[in-house]
Amino acid sequence: MPNSHMQRIIVIGTTGSGKTTLARQLGQVLGLPHAEQDAWNHRPGWQEAPLAEFRAQVNAFTAQPGWVMDGNYTKAQDISWPRADTVVWLDYSAPVVFTRLLRRTLRRMWTREELWNGNRERWQTLLASDGILRWFFRTHWKNRTRNRQKLDRHPHLDVVRLRSPAETERWLQRLEAGQMGSIKGDLWPAQSGG
Template sequence: MPKPHMQRILVIGTTGSGKTTLARQLGQVLGLPHAEQDAWQWGPGWQEAPLEQFRAEVDAFTAQSAWVMDGNYTKAQDISWPRADTAVWLDYPAPVVFWRLLRRTLGRMWTREELWNGNREQWSTLLASDGILRWFFRTHWQNRTRNRQKLARYPHLDVVRLRSPAQTRRWVQRLAHHTPLTSCR
């Protein structure tokens, strides 16, 4: 059973940091439902969901008493962040995230893995102006600053800032073994 202070968990971090993987693990370890905001954001054919639809999905999911949700979308932050009690921030160095993102993206392209709603990574968009790799370079450093600012606006959140994949693995192992968790900003 999850600790009372870890019932509604946001997993944030830059593109490619491993938000969804960690959020799924937390859901399994704590027995909580998991949702990925990208699945609500991207409809078939990479069509962006209407704002009202996206916000309704976030509202319905976070109205539950316990959950784990990953994503950085600000367009429904006013709904989810006040409801959360914990923010887990994957704050890894750029080279670590870039190589993880590149490996993940190329692997998905090679295997034709479906992401959400029939969407798949495509070779033709790998280096496009709106492609995932360029998005990383446009947003990684900005997101670090923005996450600090966002977290300051929500002082009720218990913040777990993880700065390396190894630190994240150790934290999840402690959580799985019900060892007391430490929180840090």
């Protein structure tokens, strides 16, 4: 295992930043199970899972000795964040994330890719008030502030803050190569910047 200090990892970032892709890659590199909170939250027909059920999933998964989980859900952070040892924050600029999100959403619609539990992106909801694109505009800047606040409340966590897809790719390559001294990236809060 490239780094024994990264055993319980949460990957956060705004909608469309690539949380699931990176979390899956981390799980493979570190030999840890991966879970996506969206899969627990979105029942068939885009019905939201009951709170108790969602929290039970998070509780069971994070009770393991090692794991990688992605998602920004606040409704079980009191369970997962205290158990984590590392947060990887994909803190990309709005233009980068929106471009990636739009490309991903259109591809999913075109290919009819199943996301979770039979759910698929639909053309009818692309620009709807509760659609993914409007969700991005409502949450991207708020999440950056909220993430800083949450990280300040959890000083036990090692935080890797990655500011571009290229930086993320370089960091992952160093991790795969077992370069333990360089995997921390931009640590919070010493180099938190803007």
